Amino acid sequence: ESVLTQSPATLSLSPGERATLSCGASQSVSSNYLAWYQQRPGLAPRLLIYDASSRATGIPDRFSGSGSGTDFTLTISRLEPEDFAVYWCQQYGSSPFTFGPGTKVDIK
Amino acid sequence: QVQLVQSGSELKKPGASVKVSCKASGYTFTIYAMNWVRQAPGQGLEWMGWIDTNTGNPTYAQGFTGRFVFSLDTSVITAYLQISSLKAEDTAVYYCATSPCTSCPLDYWGQGTLVTVSS
Numbered sequence: 001e002s003v004l005t006q007s008p009a010t011l012s013l014s015p016g017e018r019a020t021l022s023c024g025a026s027q028s029v030s031s032n033y034l035a036w037y038q039q040r041p042g043l044a045p046r047l048l049i050y051d052a053s054s055r056a057t058g059i060p061d062r063f064s065g066s067g068s069g070t071d072f073t074l075t076i077s078r079l080e081p082e083d084f085a086v087y088w089c090q091q092y093g094s095s096p097f098t099f100g101p102g103t104k105v106d107i108k
Numbered sequence: 109q110v111q112l113v114q115s116g117s118e119l120k121k122p123g124a125s126v127k128v129s130c131k132a133s134g135y136t137f138t139i140y141a142m143n144w145v146r147q148a149p150g151q152g153l154e155w156m157g158w159i160d161t162n163t164g165n166p167t168y169a170q171g172f173t174g175r176f177v178f179s180l181d182t183s184v185i186t187a188y189l190q191i192s193s194l195k196a197e198d199t200a201v202y203y204c205a206t207s208p209c210t211s212c213p214l215d216y217w218g219q220g221t222l223v224t225v226s227s
Contacts, residue, residue, distance in 0.1 A: 001170070035213035037153075044203055044217040045145075045153065056215065088153055092211050096169040097143075099153040 002027050002091050004100035012108040019076040021103045023089035028069045030093030036065055036074045037088045045088060049074060079105070110134040112204055112218035119224045125192040128221045130204030132185045138162045140206040142187040143214055144178060148200040158207070159187060194225045 003026040013019055032052040037045035047056040049065035062077040076083055084107050089100040115129040144156040157168040159178040166178040177190045202221050205214035
C-alpha cells in the first residue's frame with residue numbers, strides 16, 4: 001500500500017499570498033496518477049488536479065500541480081477567500097487508492 | 109450535469125445495519141465506476157473501494173471487507189453501501205464518488221451521508 005504524507009499540516013496565510021502544499025508517497029506513484037482535492041467545511045471534496053498537473057473542469061488557473069514519482073506539489077498562486085479549506089492528495093495508480101492526511105490552509 | 113444524491117442521515121444502534129443510497133443522474137450510469145469514501149468526524153478521507161457499474165463486481169480496500177457491501181440497482185440508477193453489525197467507530201460521513209475508469213480520480217461526489225452509531 002502506498003502511504004501518502006502531506007506537509008505542512010496547517011498553513012496560515014493571508015488572502016493574496018501564494019500557497020505551496022506538498023504531498024509525498026512511500027513508493028513511486030504509477031503514471032503520476034496523483035490528484036488533489038479541496039474540501040470546504042461541511043461540503044464534499046472537490047477534484048482540483050488530476051494526473052499530477054492537469055486542472056479539472058472549471059478549476060481556476062491559480063491552482064496548479066506539479067511533481068512526479070514520489071514528490072508532488074499543489075500551488076495556489078494568489079489565495080482568494082474561498083480557497084481557505086483543507087486540501088487532500090490521493091494516488092490512484094495502485095489499489096488501494098490512498099489519501100494523504102490533509103493540509104489545512106487557514107487565514108493568518 | 110452529473111449529480112449524485114445520497115440518502116439522509118442515519119442514527120443506528122450498535123449491532124444494527126444501515127444501507128446508504130447514492131442516486132445518479134446526468135450521465136450513463138454504467139460507464140463510470142462508483143467509489144465509496146469514509147470520513148470519520150474531524151478526520152481524513154479513507155477510500156473504501158469501488159464497484160464496477162457495468163458488471164456489479166465490487167473491490168474492497170483492506171479494512172472494509174466482511175461487514176461492508178457495495179451493490180447496484182441499475183433500474184433506478186442507484187448505488188448502495190450496506191454496513192452490517194455496526195460499531196461506534198463506523199460513525200462517519202460516507203461519500204459516493206464517480207471515476208471514469210479504474211485508475212482515475214474521483215471527479216463527481218455525492219453530498220455525503222452521516223451515519224451515527226450510538227446506543
